[in-house]
Amino acid sequence: MSRVLLEVCVADAASLAAAVVGGADRVELCSALEQGGLTATPGLMALAAAAPVPVRALIRPRSGDFVFDEADVASMLADIAYARALGLSGVVLGASRPDGSLDLEVLARLVRASAGLSLSLHRAIDLVPDIAAATEAAIQLGFDTVLTSGGAATAIEGVENIAKAHAVAAGRATIMPGSGVSPDNVGALLARVPVAAVHSTCSVAAHAPSAPAVRLGFANDTRRVTSAAVVSSLKAALR
Numbered sequence: 001m002s003r004v005l006l007e008v009c010v011a012d013a014a015s016l017a018a019a020v021v022g023g024a025d026r027v028e029l030c031s032a033l034e035q036g037g038l039t040a041t042p043g044l045m046a047l048a049a050a051a052p053v054p055v056r057a058l059i060r061p062r063s064g065d066f067v068f069d070e071a072d073v074a075s076m077l078a079d080i081a082y083a084r085a086l087g088l089s090g091v092v093l094g095a096s097r098p099d100g101s102l103d104l105e106v107l108a109r110l111v112r113a114s115a116g117l118s119l120s121l122h123r124a125i126d127l128v129p130d131i132a133a134a135t136e137a138a139i140q141l142g143f144d145t146v147l148t149s150g151g152a153a154t155a156i157e158g159v160e161n162i163a164k165a166h167a168v169a170a171g172r173a174t175i176m177p178g179s180g181v182s183p184d185n186v187g188a189l190l191a192r193v194p195v196a197a198v199h200s201t202c203s204v205a206a207h208a209p210s211a212p213a214v215r216l217g218f219a220n221d222t223r224r225v226t227s228a229a230v231v232s233s234l235k236a237a238l239r
Contacts, residue, residue, distance in 0.1 A: 004190065004238040005197035007056075007176065008231055009037065013047055015203070015226035020051055022202065022231025027051060028092055028120070030058035033201065033224060037122075038063060039079050049086040056090035056120055057083040059110070066096040066124040068106055080113045090118030092147070100127035102134050104141070111142050120145040123178070125165075126158075127151075135165040138173065145174045147199055154180030155189060155198075163193040183233040190238075198238070202230040 008024035010016045011033045019027050029048045030037035037058050040048070048055045061068070061075040068076070076093075083091055091114050095106040102124065111119060121143045128134040131151060138146050148165060150158020155177035166175040177189055178199030186198060203224035 004195065005174075006231070006235055006238060007178075007197060007199045008226060009033070009178075009199060009201045010226050011037070011040070012225070013044060015201075016044075016048055016051060018226040018228040019202070019231055020053060022226075022228035023235045024053055024202075024231055026089075027053055027055045028058060028199065029055050029088075030060070030092075032063070033203075035063040036060075039076075042082065045083060045086055045088065049088055054089035054118070056092050056118060057088050058092040058122065059083070060094070060122070066094050066103075066127070067098055068095050068103070073106060073109065076110060077113050080110065080117075084114075084117060088117075090114075090120065092120040092122050093143075094122040094124030096124050096127055100129060102128060102137055104137060107138075107141055118145070119143045120147055120176070122147050123149060131161045131165050132168045135168045135173075135175070139169060143173055145176050145197065147176045147178045149177065149179035152179075156180060156185055159189060159192045162195070166193050166195060181234075183230065183237040186234060186237050198234075200234060202226050202234055204230060 005025045007026045008019040009028040011031050029040045031040045032038040059076050059079050093110045095103040097103045121138045125148050149155045150161030152158030174197050176197040176199050181198050181200040204227045206225045
């Protein structure tokens with residue numbers, strides 16, 4: 001394992017395989033990256049359960065914001081139970097109130113349902129008005145990892161807030177920068193804040209092989225897929 005843990009976010013079977021081949025230390029499993037990531041299908045979760053690296057499943061039942069009603073929460077609780085039954089190592093959770101602050105009540109319910117699993121708080125934290133207070137709240141709830149871009153579009157742009165969260169965590173949880181992290185910029189990021197983990201899709205553009213599917217609107221002409229070569233390059237940059 002590299003000095004800094006590399007978590008690779010994947011959304012399909014080919015990307016999962018590429019992450020493993022490239023040397024990812026851990027995988028975040030989801031679907032629909034073009035919508036910011038949604039809960040993976042049961043089949044993809046089952047496939048990931050056989051992967052030789054730890055896998056944390058994103059639990060996000062729909063696109064849009066992170067303000068979840070009771071039906072959403074019920075769906076999330078069922079997905080958490082399924083991830084546990086498959087033997088996945090952890091789950092990735094998040095929930096917001098309408099003002100962007102963390103929904104501590106919903107998160108507490110999800111955390112209780114995830115007992116025994118590793119816990120990441122996702123980028124719902126990038127919506128909060130006070131990242132320091134939100135980081136402390138996440139730690140008190142039991143999250144061992146906080147994925148954040150520092151409230152900016154990319155981790156490089158949000159590095160000041162990432163550093164603030166890292167200082168608050170003080171080793172009690174891992175602050176994991178994500179969004180736009182690449183082999184070219186991770187050195188500058190780590191020079192500013194010495195985190196123990198980083199998160200990236202390590203993806204490249206791939207053209208859809210089916211022109212009829214594109215013509216009828218079933219697929220975009222290009223989509224992002226994880227590249228084993230980019231994973232390997234990012235690992236090398238972390239050494």
